[in-house]
Amino acid sequence: MYNQIAFIIRIIGVLEMVSGVIVGLYLGNDNSLYGTADVSIILLWSVLGFVSGMFFLGLGEIISLLQGIHTKLVGTDNEGLNADDDTNVNLKGKSKYDVYKEVMDKGN
Secondary structure, rough: OHHHHHHHHHHHHHHHHHHHHHHHHHHHHHOOOOEEEEEEHHHHHHHHHHHHHHHHHHHHHHHHHHHHHHHHHHHHOOOOOOOOOOOOOOOOOOHHHHHHHHHHHHHH
């Protein structure tokens, strides 16, 4: 159940968090002789970078979970049919409740 888009979005989230701290440190430093820094600017950029990075990490996790649900319900992955996979579900002639119950029972 590997999803390349989810992986890329997670990488963007991590880069966003790291770059938020780096930009905050750069903009917070006033380059004076004593090397003082404006803590409010550093904190602001770090927190905003962390929050936006967590948003991207969460979005990547949502995409991964949806890929897992799709794989369980349809029984296919991006590479093709999983005939020997225990998540394969026959959808013909079944109600949505029966399919849901069958998928949940196979997960246990």
